[in-house]
Amino acid sequence: MSSFSHHESNVRSYSRRWPVVFSRSSGSHLYSEEGRRWLDFFAGAGSLNYGHNNPVLKRALLDYIDNDGVTHALDMFTTARHHLLKSLVEVVLQPRGLDHKVIFPGPGGANAVEAALKLARTVTGRSEVVHFTNSFHGATLGALAVTGNPAHRRSAGLPLTGATPVPFDGQDGPCRPEHLARLLANPGSGLDRPAAVIVETVQAEGGVNVAGAEWLRGLAELCREHGILLIVDDIQAGCGRTGPFFSFEDAGIVPDVICLSKSIGGYGLPLALTLVRPELDVWQPGAHSGTFRGVNPAFVTATAALRAYWQDDALEKSTRARGEWIANALQDIVNAHPGAGLSARGRGLIHGLVVGAGLADAVADEAFTRGLLVETAGPRDEVVKLLPPLTASDAELAEGLAILEASVRGVVERAR
């Protein structure tokens, strides 16, 4: 491991939490070079909703590579691109009544966000974008400006402009974006009319903060009233993480722009999409570009995942049901430590156990020792975040919860 610390930049992060070299992975597990196994409730920060090296996707990927399918193709037409577009439309968009156009913005989530922000500003001719406290949208300059995390913001080395934060659901009143509503209603508020509002329905990095359906509808309505574009960053909460394919479906809203990445590729290969209402599709050819807009192997695994998991509602139902189960299990942990200030929240298979600053890290460390990978989140890293693969078995979920329960118990007791 000294090779890493000697040659790699100090900025590396996860390898500090989990100081072991992983070599293999399969389903819900990662294996170290020494052969030790960890149950993975981190799932590539939400990129591995279908588990590690999912066999269905793996088969499609191996066949594609083996047959010399095109690997790299910018935005040229390819067979794999065609199949992905077709599946996306048939399996995801049309059944949900969406006619959004597909932008391939580049390989990662930040590209999807950058494209969304650039386009929103271009379409409206306005510069300001409203985002929410504790948001996280990426580490490139445009995405950083709408991100709350202070360490990330500082790393820009520049004042970040063109963005105004407002309170997320639960932080400024009962079930409506009150503060934003007031700013928009007041012509002298000092907030220039925004191009867009960008929101995560579940703020994952921000501490698993769950926006209520009513609040989301209020937000969508507010945007419509004021001619502001609504961008849903569904990079971490989308692709079934909360149950339905898109996390905003339960709220019954239709965003003007949708950002997807992480699990859209299915297998953990880089892929990102920005979906935009047809009337917003105003860019001239080539106005936004990028070398890795055509990662065809990711198109193949993305297509395989859509076809395998989203042609019926089995996965959605399973995620909802097991989400409730996890919610109950976390509540049991909370209840087992009265006075310890614990609480739990989540939706589908993204859950947060609020343990406290310092303590959450201790829980994650303890869990690692016991064979479970979980990370922490929230502005003070006070939340243990659970993101098991949607394909994890019930037994795996139970095992992970048991390790978590034991880890919490140990930490809480030591903290007394």
Place this chain on the structure above:
Amino acid sequence: MSSFSHHESNVRSYSRRWPVVFSRSSGSHLYSEEGRRWLDFFAGAGSLNYGHNNPVLKRALLDYIDNDGVTHALDMFTTARHHLLKSLVEVVLQPRGLDHKVIFPGPGGANAVEAALKLARTVTGRSEVVHFTNSFHGATLGALAVTGNPAHRRSAGLPLTGATPVPFDGQDGPCRPEHLARLLANPGSGLDRPAAVIVETVQAEGGVNVAGAEWLRGLAELCREHGILLIVDDIQAGCGRTGPFFSFEDAGIVPDVICLSKSIGGYGLPLALTLVRPELDVWQPGAHSGTFRGVNPAFVTATAALRAYWQDDALEKSTRARGEWIANALQDIVNAHPGAGLSARGRGLIHGLVVGAGLADAVADEAFTRGLLVETAGPRDEVVKLLPPLTASDAELAEGLAILEASVRGVVERAR
């Protein structure tokens, strides 16, 4: 193809030049669904220096996937990451006397540039970055600000700040960055002391503009004198495109920060690296992040490419030799059309044939009809840009040049 035009955003670009659906690729060729073959002198905009689906890399990739190697791992330690770091240090950095630290900034070139700019501003506490006319560094907000292309700049929808363009080599005097030197020498120039200068040694998108070694040395000296960081964006010109691994080697300079992407992954899978002098490695853990910092299959193919092609100087020598050959061939084309205003320039296996606005596009279209893929570049798309795979055979190079020669002849004659 109507499926593409119906569902994909209007922003798609290359598919307009080449209206055909590609399905397979191998070596120097792409094949359409109908089985027609094109010789590829575009090479994924420089991402496929080792050709399509290079068999050595393909073998390593298939084995890795087949054996359930870790696919997605953020910046966790993995065996594949270890092998890449080791190869990079042993094969590339140490032999060249470089002790730069490796940042994995995200999957694409824009991420490498964003990390470079953010870090340079953080280290120096300054905001301004100097770039060059006709530069291209990426489509995310930070990278856009140092990019010259006007269509891309406009797509930001925001005034781009923190960047000042100065003339590239050949545009403001004999062999020195005169204008920049004067701005820096004058305390009242109005240019605040920059954090960094970012430069491509060969401006690829900008029209294959080649910086001279002396000019690059002058630039590096100027930066050193004024305490300004020198960032070389070697995303398109690096990885052997000009002959040596890094394009700046012939100038004998050592950049403070080096951006790599495109062909560093070898196989066309997304990978980017930002290399920084150890004393600049000041970011705290996690200060810059991204979901796709650990595309392990790309680590595998990158490692295989370094081991296969850079342990000796065979590829470098071949590229240099064939570069001269191409230069001569292009000069022959120029000479064959006296009075047509043609000219040629380039280095190694990146070459530009200046044909003129409108005409260059016509040449590229004609070449496509004749079975050759080439793109155009330059502020007015006046240059036909040649980027054959470094692994192309002599026969393939000759074939491509012959098609080019015929295409130019046809277009020039029609233009009379």
Place this chain on the structure above:
Amino acid sequence: MSSFSHHESNVRSYSRRWPVVFSRSSGSHLYSEEGRRWLDFFAGAGSLNYGHNNPVLKRALLDYIDNDGVTHALDMFTTARHHLLKSLVEVVLQPRGLDHKVIFPGPGGANAVEAALKLARTVTGRSEVVHFTNSFHGATLGALAVTGNPAHRRSAGLPLTGATPVPFDGQDGPCRPEHLARLLANPGSGLDRPAAVIVETVQAEGGVNVAGAEWLRGLAELCREHGILLIVDDIQAGCGRTGPFFSFEDAGIVPDVICLSKSIGGYGLPLALTLVRPELDVWQPGAHSGTFRGVNPAFVTATAALRAYWQDDALEKSTRARGEWIANALQDIVNAHPGAGLSARGRGLIHGLVVGAGLADAVADEAFTRGLLVETAGPRDEVVKLLPPLTASDAELAEGLAILEASVRGVVERAR
């Protein structure tokens, strides 16, 4: 008048409300060229607290000019500057326990604000400044960014950056800057730690919104807790307009930076001051400059005003007493029109009668016809703003109130 409309820019504003050419003025009155008299409850937007051509000040001014006192002197030492500094310290600062240093930032209020913002950013090394909804701080680029008025903001022609608006008192909860407190307490809020908060204790242009003493104390405390500088823009509410010399005295707070202009010169000649705590006085000589930092005739009238009106508490007491009287009179107007949605607010001799958008303009027009000058304020120009000279006689106040009452009655009845 056609000469004005022909040669002067369309941007002229007050001459549209009052389409008459004024030639003389004295005390509480302005006279047109035709000799008609208007009672002035506008008072130069708060610049004429001591009335027009106040005889005490006029005498000092005429003597100074007659004796060839220095007129223009940048920031050279002059006798007049010395007298002003001495009076300011002896009459204003020392009795209030303030040891602020005096910056002469330029001739107008916007210069005082620009100096305050620049210095706050320089001292703290931070870029963001918090301001309040419906604020007004000036029309230069720095001051505009912290101003709420949308027409003014648009006139910048640029996105305004480095400023975040938060709700003014009464707009986000009971008696505390709740929203700001939450943003500051949340490290992931997305609001970078501000350099400063800039506040008017009474938002004059914003509609005569009065901050409560408790709220101001809460704001000052919040700033202190977070190491944020507190700037009070006392340009319109200072110099006795609310009773005490500084409008913040009743709240018992001590701002880090105080901006003065308008009535500080006393006679309506341009003068502005920025007062800063000694430890903030970090600028090197000449770091901020301006040609009209030394308008010595204004120093003379400013000194005369301080000596004549602020060596005892007579003016303060009178302003407080008559402020209550006006408040009662306005409340009577409100009560006389139940159901019309009127309301009144104010402090000392700045008062607002909320009449409604459109209607307030009608009231001001009607008042003009009847011989009274009043302007409107508020984000929708829904408030009639009363700013009589502090030196107005009781009879003048009564006359003005009577005209206002009649004007309101006429407008309200017509609106039915």
Place this chain on the structure above:
Amino acid sequence: MSSFSHHESNVRSYSRRWPVVFSRSSGSHLYSEEGRRWLDFFAGAGSLNYGHNNPVLKRALLDYIDNDGVTHALDMFTTARHHLLKSLVEVVLQPRGLDHKVIFPGPGGANAVEAALKLARTVTGRSEVVHFTNSFHGATLGALAVTGNPAHRRSAGLPLTGATPVPFDGQDGPCRPEHLARLLANPGSGLDRPAAVIVETVQAEGGVNVAGAEWLRGLAELCREHGILLIVDDIQAGCGRTGPFFSFEDAGIVPDVICLSKSIGGYGLPLALTLVRPELDVWQPGAHSGTFRGVNPAFVTATAALRAYWQDDALEKSTRARGEWIANALQDIVNAHPGAGLSARGRGLIHGLVVGAGLADAVADEAFTRGLLVETAGPRDEVVKLLPPLTASDAELAEGLAILEASVRGVVERAR
């Protein structure tokens, strides 16, 4: 004097060069409290072209005040405003074929510049403004961004944006703005099409750099070709300082926007004007404002100055003739010290004697001791700047030159 240093901010500047308290002034002289006399070749940094307390203007001013003329009136119509507009049109604009509209932007030069920049951006919808190395346009945020002086720029405490510096005349080639022409001609230059170019025909603070007529014509032509507004900041060089009323008249160009301040008021009272071509007069009423847009006493002295000095060409001819005389005298000083690296430059009655960094300050100090006020200028304060009143007598000019000559001799000899 300790009162100043104790109570006034450290930012005070001129009082350090001239540590004496001035009490009276008349014509070309300032008098200290002790009665010592100094010949003033500084003239309020160009605000006192008609000398101190000019008797013609003084008479008009005293009469106006004595008769209770309106002092403060924002942009209300007043008799004094009418007279100024009429004089400006009749005496200045119409005879020169100009039909510009008059904006009263606020009391100082920075207000004139801010209004010009804001309007240029509003009209064009573009954000970038081109300025020149060693420019000086003011200390408010918008004006600072187009100013070269590094100490001033740093005092902003913010990165300054929306401005790009290019070389002033003589710095990038023979007699044309070559660098700017190249940037504008190259669509990929990275300079977004500017809203405006702002230029001083003689850079006063920048070191008395004189733009040639041909260069100015080239600049105007370039602006016209590219649809860029040309703003001439004639604040220091206008009002006859170079001979003609506007400094750009000799070049035969017509700027789109003209900024005036300093000597336009005549008597040293704050006044500023922004003159704009009729078609640029797009602001809605009130879009730009300011409390001190109507300093009527300054209107009175401005009118008196126009009527007294600009109804014939006597002053212009005198300034031109005496300018040549001064130029010769300075050249004699240069010639008297061969090898000392001296040089001289200037136009009309603004001249610079380049002495060298450190030495120029020493010359100014020596001159002060000998009874002459002169300041230094240039990016390294290497230039002694001469700005005698245009009304100075020949004897006064001769006396000042003699003191200068002696001061230079002393300093140069000591420096050996």
